[in-house]
Amino acid sequence: xxxxxxxxxxxxxEVAVLDALVGRAEDGMTVLELRSHVDADIDRIxxxxxxxxxxxxxxVEADDNTVWLYPDDSVVPDPGETDDEEPxxxxxxxxxxx
Numbered sequence: 310x311x312x313x314x315x316x317x318x319x320x321x322x323e324v325a326v327l328d329a330l331v332g333r334a335e336d337g338m339t340v341l342e343l344r345s346h347v348d349a350d351i352d353r354i355x356x357x358x359x360x361x362x363x364x365x366x367x368x369v370e371a372d373d374n375t376v377w378l379y380p381d382d383s384v385v386p387d388p389g390e391t392d393d394e395e396p397x398x399x400x401x402x403x404x405x406x407x
Contacts, residue, residue, distance in 0.1 A: 312384045316366065318404070322349045322357040330367060330380040337370070337377035 311317070312327035319327075329346040330338060338346070340354070347354055358378070361367045366384050370377045 310386065312380065313386050314404075316384055320357060320360070322347065322353045323361055325349065326354065326357045326361060327366065327380060327384055330378055331385050334380050334385050337379045339375060339377065343378060 310328070310332050312324065312331045316327055317324055325347045326343060329343055332346075333342075340358075344351060344354060347357075349357075358367065362369060366381050368379050368381060370379065
């Protein structure tokens with residue numbers, strides 16, 4: 310499940326990280342699991358995680374020796390939202406023009 314539309318204008322790796330985390334919003338993901346879902350090297354993933362955490366779009370929790378990553382609730386679409394579809398031309402222009 311993709312992240313909400315308002316978060317899709319970020320760096321491509323950041324969007325891929327958000328999409329992966331939204332898909333596992335309840336369970337969370339480890340960095341290793343995230344790396345298997347995002348087509349980028351670990352340095353780019355680390356940079357994306359740093360940016361997303363500083364912007365408050367993800368949260369990090371640790372238990373014992375495992376670090377878990379979760380999307381912020383504001384990133385997860387509400388049931389019934391259709392953000393998984395490509396925006397139409399009107400929505401695309403509206404987003405482009407602000």
